[in-house]
Amino acid sequence: MMTLDDNDALPPRDFWSLRNLMVSRKDTLPKRLAQVAIYAVANPDDVAFGTAASIAEKAEVQPSTLVRFAQAFGYQGFSDLQAVFQDRLRDRTSNYSERLSSLRSHVAGDSKSATLFAGFCKAAERSVGSLRERVQVAQIDEAAELLAKAETIYLIGQRRSYPVTSYMSYAFGKLGVKSVLVGSAQGNDPETLSFATSRDAAIAISFTPYASATLNYARQINEGGTPLVVITDSPFSPLIPKLGVWFEVVEADYEGFRSLSASMALAMTLTVAVAEARRG
Amino acid sequence: MMTLDDNDALPPRDFWSLRNLMVSRKDTLPKRLAQVAIYAVANPDDVAFGTAASIAEKAEVQPSTLVRFAQAFGYQGFSDLQAVFQDRLRDRTSNYSERLSSLRSHVAGDSKSATLFAGFCKAAERSVGSLRERVQVAQIDEAAELLAKAETIYLIGQRRSYPVTSYMSYAFGKLGVKSVLVGSAQGNDPETLSFATSRDAAIAISFTPYASATLNYARQINEGGTPLVVITDSPFSPLIPKLGVWFEVVEADYEGFRSLSASMALAMTLTVAVAEARRG
DNA sequence: CAGATGCCGGAACATTCATTCCACCGTGAC
DNA sequence: GTCACGGTGGAATGAATGTTCCGGCATCTG
Numbered sequence: 001m002m003t004l005d006d007n008d009a010l011p012p013r014d015f016w017s018l019r020n021l022m023v024s025r026k027d028t029l030p031k032r033l034a035q036v037a038i039y040a041v042a043n044p045d046d047v048a049f050g051t052a053a054s055i056a057e058k059a060e061v062q063p064s065t066l067v068r069f070a071q072a073f074g075y076q077g078f079s080d081l082q083a084v085f086q087d088r089l090r091d092r093t094s095n096y097s098e099r100l101s102s103l104r105s106h107v108a109g110d111s112k113s114a115t116l117f118a119g120f121c122k123a124a125e126r127s128v129g130s131l132r133e134r135v136q137v138a139q140i141d142e143a144a145e146l147l148a149k150a151e152t153i154y155l156i157g158q159r160r161s162y163p164v165t166s167y168m169s170y171a172f173g174k175l176g177v178k179s180v181l182v183g184s185a186q187g188n189d190p191e192t193l194s195f196a197t198s199r200d201a202a203i204a205i206s207f208t209p210y211a212s213a214t215l216n217y218a219r220q221i222n223e224g225g226t227p228l229v230v231i232t233d234s235p236f237s238p239l240i241p242k243l244g245v246w247f248e249v250v251e252a253d254y255e256g257f258r259s260l261s262a263s264m265a266l267a268m269t270l271t272v273a274v275a276e277a278r279r280g
Numbered sequence: 281m282m283t284l285d286d287n288d289a290l291p292p293r294d295f296w297s298l299r300n301l302m303v304s305r306k307d308t309l310p311k312r313l314a315q316v317a318i319y320a321v322a323n324p325d326d327v328a329f330g331t332a333a334s335i336a337e338k339a340e341v342q343p344s345t346l347v348r349f350a351q352a353f354g355y356q357g358f359s360d361l362q363a364v365f366q367d368r369l370r371d372r373t374s375n376y377s378e379r380l381s382s383l384r385s386h387v388a389g390d391s392k393s394a395t396l397f398a399g400f401c402k403a404a405e406r407s408v409g410s411l412r413e414r415v416q417v418a419q420i421d422e423a424a425e426l427l428a429k430a431e432t433i434y435l436i437g438q439r440r441s442y443p444v445t446s447y448m449s450y451a452f453g454k455l456g457v458k459s460v461l462v463g464s465a466q467g468n469d470p471e472t473l474s475f476a477t478s479r480d481a482a483i484a485i486s487f488t489p490y491a492s493a494t495l496n497y498a499r500q501i502n503e504g505g506t507p508l509v510v511i512t513d514s515p516f517s518p519l520i521p522k523l524g525v526w527f528e529v530v531e532a533d534y535e536g537f538r539s540l541s542a543s544m545a546l547a548m549t550l551t552v553a554v555a556e557a558r559r560g
Numbered sequence: 561c562a563g564a565t566g567c568c569g570g571a572a573c574a575t576t577c578a579t580t581c582c583a584c585c586g587t588g589a590c
Numbered sequence: 591g592t593c594a595c596g597g598t599g600g601a602a603t604g605a606a607t608g609t610t611c612c613g614g615c616a617t618c619t620g
Contacts (some may be wrong), residue, residue, distance in 0.1 A: 023515040024582060030597055038516045045370040052578055061328040062599055079579065084390075089369045090325050113420040113553050120545045120552075121408050128404045130396075159450055163443035167540065170439055179537070256546055260447065261541040262409070265400045268537055272400075273393050310567060332608055342569055347609060358608065 011074035011081075015044070015088035018081075021073065029072070034071045040085075048085040052078050093147050119254035126252040127262035134248055135266065143229045143245040143270055148277035150201030153179040154193060154226075156217050161205035164231075164263045168203065168271050175275040184215060193217055198225035201244075203270070205263065207233040207251070215239060229270070231263060291354035291361075295324070295368035298361075300354065309352070312341050316349045319516075320365075328365040332358050401535040407542035414528055415546065423509045423525040423550055428557035430481030434473060434506070436497050441485035444511075444543050448483065448551050455555040457503035462497060470542040473497055483550070485543065487513040487531070495519060503529040509550070511543060 012018040022037040029037060038049050039059035047055055056063040063078075070081035147153055153172065157165035162183060169181040182189050198201065204218040210232075218239055222228045228244035230237075233251070240246050249266060251258040292298040309317060319339035320327050327335055336343040343358075350361035371404045427433055433452065437445035449461040462469045469485060476482065484498040490512075498519055502508045508524035510517075513531070520526050529546060531538040 026516060032598065038514075040440060041516065049366050049370065051576080064580080064599075065597095068597085086329050090329065101578075111417050111421060112423060112556060113520065113549070114417040114555055116556070117420055117546075117549045118412075118419065120548045121412050124437055124545045125405055128401050134399050135397065137391050137394040137397065140397055141391065143395060160447070162450065163447040163544075166446055167440075167443040171537065217370045243506050244579085254548075255552065257451065257552060259548075260544050261404050264405045264443075264540050264544065267399075267538075268355065268400045268534075269393070269397045273396055273535060276392060276396075312568065331606085333606085343608075344569075344610080345567095348567090 004216075013084060013087075015084055018073070019044075019086050025073075025121045032065050033069050033072055035059060035061055035063060044085055047082065048051065048089050072249035099109075100235070116255075120257070121260070123252040123259040124261040125279045127250070127259040130250055130267055131253070131262035131265060134250070139245055140269060140273060141245060142276050143247075144162065144273035146245060147201050147203070147229060147270070147274045148228050149171045150227075151197065152196070152200045153177065153274075154196055154200065154221065155179055156183060156202055156214055157205040158183045158211040158214050160207065160258070160260070161211075161214070161231075161263070163260060164205050164267050165203070167264065168267050171268070172274075175271065177271075177275055177278065183213070189213070189217065189262045190220075193221050196221050196224060198227075201227050203231070204231045204239055204241075205231040205267075206239050207258070208239075209239060231266060295364055298325075298353070298364050312345050313349050313352060314392060315339060315341055316345060324368065326363055327362065328369055347413035351391060372437040386417075396535075400537075400539070403534040403539040404541040407530070407539040408545055410530050410532070411542035411545060414530070419525055419527060420549060420553060426507050426525060427481050427483070427509060427550070427554045430479065431458065431474070432476070432480045433457065433554075434476055434480065434482035434501065435459055435461045436463060436482055436494055436501075437485040438463045438494050440487065440538070440540070441491075441511075441543070443540060444485050445483070446545050447544065448547050451548070451551045452554075455551070457551075457555060458557065465492070469493075469497065470500075473501050476501050476506045478507075481507050481509065483509045483511070484501050484519055485511040485515070485520075485547075486519050487538070488517075490518060511546060522527075544547040 012021055019041060022041055026034050026037045036059055039055075046058060052063045052066050056066055066078045070076075070078045073081065075081040131212070149214075150251050155165040155169055165181060165183065169179055172179040180192060182192060192206070200219070202221050204214060206214040206218075215238055218228060218230070218241070222241045222243055228241035228246075230239050230241055230244065230246035231249055232239045232246060233249060235248060237246075244250070247266060251260065251262050253259065292301055299321060302321055306314050306317045316339055319335075323338070326338060330338070332343045332346050336346055339346075346358045350356075350358045353361065355361040370430050435445040435449055435452075445461060445463065449459055452459040460472060462472055482498070482501050484494060486494040486498075495518055498510070498521070499509060500522055502521045505523070508521035508526075510521055510524065510526035511518050511529055512519045512526060515528060515530060517526075527541050527546060531540065533539065
């Protein structure tokens with residue numbers, strides 16, 4: 001009897017062992033089998049639920065390749081391998097508590113990093129939670145409508161807010177919405193903003209301590225008749241516009257470093273909402 | 281033509297609506313159908329994974345009863361109903377039609393904006409949750425140590441990853457850690473990177489589809505002997521360095537727009553951890 | 561009690577599934 | 591150059607699947 005494959009022992013019965021095995025053996029695998037490994041690691045859920053035909057189509061291989069793949073890892077056939085992917089989802093609830101306790105042991109451990117990591121994760125979650133409570137849907141609708149009518153959308157944000165505006169700039173670009181990012185390293189921001197008219201709109205983001213340039217730009221543009229959508233952290237913020245909408249976003253912080261999760265989630269909502277409104 | 285069943289409208293497309301419907305209609309259902317309802321509520325996982333025959337056996341009914349059950353709730357057949365049970369278990373990446381409908385039923389208003397907002401909030405929360413599961417503290421320690429020893433930290437990230445690197449650049453600045461942000465609008469990135477030595481370090485962030493410039497920069501700098509800390513979304517990412525540490529971060533997406541919360545939380549952890557290590 | 565109605569079980573059916581098998585192709589050894 | 595061999599795609603196959611259909615049964619109505 002010949003050796004069926006290069007596998008020495010029994011195939012893994014739990015998902016994470018199998019996943020590690022796929023990762024480590026990927027480079028020694030033939031082309032198509034490596035392709036399957038990549039797809040399986042990236043889309044474990046599809047492997048769990050799909051049929052051999054549907055998975056093969058998505059992974060751009062033949063169904064027979066899936067069977068060969070399973071056998072190369074020591075399984076009897078594709079269904080045998082698929083069972084491992086299904087078990088992962090089955091006891092998701094049961095090993096959830098296990099995961100929690102293992103987390104606790106990590107955190108309870110000595111490492112400073114563990115504490116930092118847990119702290120920032122928690123801050124992110126709390127920020128999003130508070131965002132959900134504070135923001136009203138009517139505000140989003142209003143802001144989206146206002147921005148959708150604009151010819152050009154100016155994005156104003158510095159320091160800690162700059163990642164948010166730069167993300168919006170990227171997303172607007174992909175969505176085909178004309179926007180201009182203000183506050184980059186180029187020194188001609190005032191001139192750029194001087195082109196804004198009442199047919200345009202702007203988004204300004206700033207938190208305590210407010211960057212003075214952001215304040216000036218926002219004030220200047222708003223007094224010129226350009227409506228403003230503001231994201232800030234207090235109803236008493238100097239950024240709150242005469243003409244436009246404002247959102248109160250309070251980010252949780254850890255060791256003085258505030259999260260950006262809530263601002264990001266709101267920014268993404270506004271961005272996509274504008275694009276949706278434009279299509280309508 | 282007779283009325284096929286007492287169902288008035290379209291069947292529920294998300295699990296919780298269906299579950300509520302099964303509970304409320306259970307008392308008015310015929311004996312065997314009620315039996316199926318009880319079993320389905322008690323063992324949703326088995327319904328998701330089993331075949332009609334296996335489920336029928338466990339619920340002590342005939343397979344045909346399952347089909348009748350599904351049709352009594354307005355589904356086309358058993359497979360149609362089973363899909364709802366499967367979608368409940370696949371929370372991760374793809375498949376957002378289910379998410380849309382499930383969000384709609386959970387969120388009070390039916391506004392498009394409300395759905396978007398809830399979707400992005402949920403994506404942020406799930407991303408952070410998955411980050412917590414995947415990242416090991418030892419990795420953070422290793423990365424922090426590596427970066428703390430560096431003279432200069434180069435930050436490489438484009439497109440969607442740029443907000444993350446730009447945030448790190450800002451935070452490093454405030455913490456007094458020398459860093460250089462690569463990938464901005466200035467065209468001299470290659471020269472900037474050519475100054476990197478093995479005494480420096482770099483952080484590269486990229487997700488599918490990987491920006492080619494990021495790949496090239498990371499490869500170039502790593503082959504020059506500069507250790508690399510990578511944040512990417514797959515163990516098969518071309519970004520994974522020969523020399524250094526890498527993190528797998530899988531961001532949940534909504535309507536194709538992926539969250540940044542997990543990457544941000546990890547970035548903040550690394551940033552502060554480096555500063556802490558420098559002080560020690 | 562007779563009839564009607566709706567529910568159920570089980571066989572029959574067409575479909576779809578995972579798997580097997582074989583011809584082809586590229587590659588490396590001799 | 592030719593042989594051998596592992597990898598691959600695609601058709602063939604038999605098993606298993608979901609669904610349909612129909613006879614029989616219980617329950618309720620008049």
